[in-house]
Amino acid sequence: MMNLQLASLPSLKFAIMDGLDVVLTPNLMIALGEKFPGCQLTAWSGGSEEHFQALIKRDVDFIVSADRAWQGTVAVIGW
Secondary structure, eight states, X not given: OHHHHHXXXXXXXXXXXXXXXXXXXXXXXHHHHHHSTTOEEEEEEEOHHHHHHHHXXXXXXXXXXXXXXXXXXSOXXXX
C-alpha cells in the first residue's frame, strides 16, 4: 500500500545544504525522477538551519544535510 502511494506522488520538495547541492542535486533529481515518474520535483539549496525550519513548517518534504546537530531528529529513509 505504501509503495502505491509513493509511486503516485504529485510533487516532492527537498532542500540540500550549500556545498553538497552541486554534487548531489543532479543525481538525486535523476534518481527521484526514475523512482517517481510524473512527480514534480523541486529542490532548494541553502543552510541547514533554514532547511530544518522549512521541514518543520512542511515547506519541504525532506532535507539533505551534513549537519550533525539534527542527528536523531530526522529519520533517514531508504528506497
